[in-house]
Structures are given as structure tokens and as C-alpha cells.
Amino acid sequence: MSIKPRVVIIGGGFGGLWAAKALANKPVEVTLIDRKNHHVFQPLLYQVATAVLSPGEIATPIRRIIHHAKNTEVILGEVTGFDTENKKVILDDGTEVAFDYLIVAAGARHAYFGHDDWETSAPGLKTIEDAVEIRRRVLLAFELAERDAYLKGTRRSLNFVIVGGGPTGVELAGAIAGIARQALAKDFMAIDTRDAHVVLFEGSDRVLGTFARDLSESAKSQLEDLGVEVRLNSFVTDIAPGKVKVGEDWIGCDVVLWATGVAASPIGKKLGVATDKAGRVFVEPDLTIPGHKNIFVIGDMASLKQENGEPVPGVSPAAMQMGAATADNILADLKAKDRKNFRYVDKGTMATIGRSKAIADVQGFHFKGFIAWMMWLFLHVFFLIGFRNRIIVLLEWFWAYLTRERSARLITGDANELKNALAFLEGEDAVVAEMQKREEAKQVAR
């Protein structure tokens, strides 16, 4: 028992989980550490944020997913540092966890380009909590507009702003337009939810910039079909409660969502090796860090150039492939075989935009609209973790497709947030200050 090398994996996302799966019941002892008890199927997170799916339908307890792995222990914990020389991981309560091999796969968040204070006003979408918060804000905006229109007769415009035209931004913009135009339209009386205005700001000259140009253009026109206003070459330069500044103009809005920038987990910097501007760790071709053949960094935290000079993209297939490749290299070590350098295999990329709307690029073949959307649908159900979740999600989608409804339209959270939200939209200084104080109190308590 004790002679088996110990592999510690940090993070139960696609990278860490796929490494753990590949090491299951192999001659190693595995400890997987995550801050959360659940793996999130990130590609469907925007569907929780837009009330199609419930959190439990896209998240599964990590220990449940790999409970067949008798050599794997899952620990809820937060890693705060490393002792790379003595091969130890340090947790937030000071506990040390020894390793022979370490796989760091703690992912990334959105970057606010030095304006972390914007996050309160413009949340990003990386966790279940983010998704529930975005859902709350989006649904609340409609409720408050209805309330004002009914009780006060005021008729204000409903504005949703999404910053960033990558996959997440496009998905959110399309889904919110879909909610406003279809799912909610019949349920509101004092307002016409179809009047809601969804604007997507993108700094470059096209959305989905990692795709071929014809697909980007198709995505833009598919978004416009849904009623989304796409504004290219537009930089958001400031954000305040209830408004965003684009170039020199302030634009009033009910909800701002942030979907741009990458900030790798800050624990990457604790490894003591070079990182890029986004905090990603420069890794060797075998995904290890310089000087430590036993420490791997994978997924969104890793910075690696492919043979063609392009960086490996920060997408889930790359993370899964890195996880599996790392496991293979560790097992190769144990058999005294040579390690293999990591090669990313691009099996195709796709992005969904809305009902019957998507784009896909598979080995150079370009698909647009309904056919791309069907491909997206099947692929995502297929990859969704857990047999049960697949059935439930299929059923939810089938229901949503038939009825054009959203089934998870819950506004949860502090009952008294309503008053604050209302004031927030109206920019009442006192309440805004109070909310900030509250945020600070939370920070202190952390």
C-alpha cells in the first residue's frame, strides 16, 4: 500500500476530473482536493443562469462521479500554497498534504482588467453561485419593471448589457433575448417583455473571434435574428450601479453581465515559476513546470504553445485531454516508460446562440443554424456527467422546445434584497453605499 506513489489533484473541473478518472484503480493513491463538493458541467452553466436548467441538473458531487475509484479520496478544501521542495500542498487551515505527483487544475475566472470592483455590478459566470445570481438579476429586472409599470404607471426601458462576445457572452445574450421574447412574454401584463433590449458589446471587430470569419458573421446575424444588438469595436470603460460607460457614453441598464478576460487561479503564482499576464503557468511540453518533473499544471491554468505556434485554447476538451495525458505520463513513469509530449487534438468547436441557432466547425467543415444546434445538443447531452442528469436534461430541453418555456425561473436569495435591487437600479446613493458596506463586511468575514 504505502509504496504506491501519491498523486494529489487540485480541482475537480474537467482537467482534474479527467486525470482522476484515468488514474482510477491504477497503482497510485489519489487525493482530489476541491473548494466545492461538486463538478460543474460548465458548458451548460449559462442555461442555469437563464432559467432553463436547475443547478442540480448540471452539477454532480465529485465523490459520486469517482466513487468507483477505490484508490481515490475526495477532500473538500482550499489550497493556499505549496512547498514544492518538500512536496507538500498547504490548505487554508494550515494542514499539509504530501504528494509524489501534483496536478494543479484549479481553472480560471473572468478578469476585470484591474477593476475588480466592477464584479459586484457585473458578475461573471463561472460557478453555480454565479449562475444563480445572474438568474436572480435577470428575472428580478422583469419583475421590477412590471411592478413599476403596474403600481406607478412608469414605463421604463429594460436594458440588458453583456460585455464580451466570446462563447459565454453570445450564449447569455441569445438566451436572455429568448427569455424576453418567448418564455416570459405571456406571463407579464403591465409590460411587454419583448420590448427588452439586449446589447452585446465586443471590443474586437467580430464575435466568437476564435472561429472562422464566416462563422463569426453567421453568429452575429443569428444573434440579430433573436433581437440582440451586437456592437463591435466597443470597449466598456467604466461600470457603476445601473449603468455602463462605453467609450465616452454612459448607458443605463438593469443588468450587466461580464463575459470577457481570463484570470487563471491565483494559486498558479504560488508555484514559484513564470506565468503569463493572465496568471497562466508556462508549462513544458509534458505539462510540468520547469524544474519539477512531478508537478503538472493543466487546463485553463496552463499556458502552452502548440506546434503551429498557436496556444492550446482554454476550452473543456483541451482540459480533458490534458488531464488524461497527465495521468498517462504518470503511469508511464511508474512503468519506466518515456513520457509523451501533450498534443491538443481539435475535434471541432461549436457555440450555441439560441433556439435552433448555433455555429460549428468540425475539421474545417462549417455548420450554421439548426444543424449546428442539433450537433451541439447531442454532443452536450452525451458529455453531460451522470446517466440520470442526461435524462432529466433531455426532458427539460424537450419540454422547453415544445412549450418555449423556462422551467427554473426562481428568484432566490435574501428576501430583503428586493428593496436594495430597486434602489440599486435607481442608483440611490445611500443604499448603494450600504450594499458596498455589506460586500466589504463579507470580505472581512472571509
Next chain:
Amino acid sequence: MSIKPRVVIIGGGFGGLWAAKALANKPVEVTLIDRKNHHVFQPLLYQVATAVLSPGEIATPIRRIIHHAKNTEVILGEVTGFDTENKKVILDDGTEVAFDYLIVAAGARHAYFGHDDWETSAPGLKTIEDAVEIRRRVLLAFELAERDAYLKGTRRSLNFVIVGGGPTGVELAGAIAGIARQALAKDFMAIDTRDAHVVLFEGSDRVLGTFARDLSESAKSQLEDLGVEVRLNSFVTDIAPGKVKVGEDWIGCDVVLWATGVAASPIGKKLGVATDKAGRVFVEPDLTIPGHKNIFVIGDMASLKQENGEPVPGVSPAAMQMGAATADNILADLKAKDRKNFRYVDKGTMATIGRSKAIADVQGFHFKGFIAWMMWLFLHVFFLIGFRNRIIVLLEWFWAYLTRERSARLITGDANELKNALAFLEGEDAVVAEMQKREEAKQVAR
């Protein structure tokens, strides 16, 4: 249009919603006001708290449920007072809503018998937020025990305490025992979750005291079959972080859940009429308040004696019947017909205890165990709001029955609560003080 009388309903629970349903598309204008956007199917709330179902599966947007009612407007808002003479409801932002008829159906919460400070340590189960918080605490207790056992080799006992042997307490105790014994057992390696100790404290000499004595006794032995320790004639006299005082003894515990006492919504007292000790409004036989034939109080907020001298019980069928009866009386007024006095029709009562375990009393016929459980199952799916939810819930239950698993095992919330929770269990004074400060900050912000 304007000559139609306006009915304002406060609360979208069973009482308010059934009133709204009965008034749908009738010659009245209806405004339904609720603090939340969703109706919660309360009888299944304990299944969210114990990770069987997701919040979205038992909660539906109120405006969705009655969107076929063209005369009904749903408003998200918090009622803070009344001007009964001028027939107005006052919202928290000062807005007034005029009514011709008023139906107050704002429900009840658990009462802490003058110790509201216990709520932080011992949450009750009335809202989706409560359920998610209880789920978090229950699952976190197992995770922390596993972590301690694995990292530190400490082997401490896992104690779950439920205060109150009514239906909610019995459901929670049975379900937590079920989790520990079946759902989690295979997923933990360092601890044996089956060692977890679930204790139910009940002040009287039997559980489910509103049922016949033989059913109470059956319920107790069914609970014991599941491994729950049932302690009757036991009063909890104090609660502090990580421990409860029963009689003179302090008992250490990981999670305390509160399931006793009734405190009607405080807005009942704002009506200016007599209330009982629990804050319930004494109503006339037609459910109106003395002196105001146009103001009805129904559901858990109403105190009314039946002809046999027994009070109408605070159960969902009574609330539904009151809602429908009130709507009928309002419509009778409009046709200048006589009102009818409310009569509660007891179609049978049941309580569920766990897998294949329940009791039921239908017109004096007593059912116990599997047959009672099947009755409970079909009745609850039948009454669950929304066709889609019924299918999803059936599927979830079928899956849970087959596999003995729980599918909604998510620990959500502030990522940094982990450290606090750990310290909380260990009773670290500094962190406890910090948590209290945070709670207070929240209160202030409210």
C-alpha cells in the same frame, strides 16, 4: 372595467394561490402580492433540504401558474402595513395598493419561543432558501468529518439533532438517516456515514401528536427502524454553536434543525384586531376579521374553531379550502347571495418518514408503512403544481428508489464559508463572533 371590484391577495402560498385560482377570469380584478416570485410546494420542501429534489422541481413562478387568468396581476413586493379604513395595502417602499376585498394569506414560520437568536444555529424549513441552507449544512457535516478523518486521522462522531416531532421534524429525521445509511455510504472512504447519529427531540410524549396514538407509535418505530433515536418528553432549553442543551445536559452536534412552534406572519398584527399567542388572527366563521366584512385572513395566519371545538389545523389542505371558500364568498357578494361559513373537510392526513415508510389516516382508516408511503407518493405527485414538474419529480423519485441515491447533493454558497463552518463546529470563539457580526451586518443592511 373600472366597476369590477379589486381583490388584493397577499401571499402566493396554498391559501392565496387557491383563492387566485378560484377568482381567475371572474368579474373581479385581482392583484396578488408576494415577497418571492415563486410558489413553493411546501410538502416536498424537506426533499430539497435532503438532496432528493432540486429547488426548481418544487417551486414554480406564481405568474406562470396563473398566467391563464387575464384578470390577475402578480406583483413582487413586501407588505408592511394596512390602512383598513381607506382600504389600502402599504408596501415597503411606501406604495399604496387600493382594494375592495383583501385576502391576507402570508403564512407562518417556526417560532423560537422568544429565542430568535437560535435561528442562526438551528434553521427552520419554510422557504427554498431554508432548504438549500439545511442541505448545505447536512452535506457539509459529512464532508468535514471525512476531511478530518483523512487529513488528521481524527474520528469524531457525527450528530444530527432535530428539534420537534411534528411532520417536518419526522420527515427531516427520516431523510437524514436515509442519506447517512444509504445514499452517502458508498461515496465516503475515511468515515462510515452509517455511524452518523440522528436524534429527534420531542417535548410531548409522542411524535406526530395530531395523529391517532397507534399511528404515532408506528411512526416512532418506523423512525427507529431507520436508525433515528427518538427522545420524547425532551425539551431543548438552549442552543449554542455546535451544541444543544436538553434539560440540563449539553449535547455536541454538527447540525441542529428546528421544526417546532408556529409564528404567524407579523403582518397579522398590523390589521388591528385580536391575535392568538402565535400571532394568528382570530377570524369570523366566514374568515373575515371583526368589523371588516371585506378583509379575509386565511391559511396558517387564521385562528378559527371548528364546530367540534377543535381549531382548523395549519395544514395545506385547510389553506387551499380557505382560499377557495373565500373566493366563493366574494363572488357570492357580487351576486348578492349569502356567504357561507367556512367548514374544513378533512379528507385524510398523512406523514412520510422515509423510503417505504409513512403513516396515513383516511376517514378513520389507519395505514402504516409501505401502503401509506405509496398513498403519500401518488397524492403528492398529483398535487404538485405544473405538469412538467410532476414528470421530473416522478423520474427523480423513480431513480432515487432504484439506486437509493440522492441526486441534488450540492453544497452551494460562499466558498469561504467552509473555514467558518469548520470553526463553528469546533466553537472557535473568534470566528463565531465574526459570523455573528456578519449576521448583524446583514440585518443592518436589511
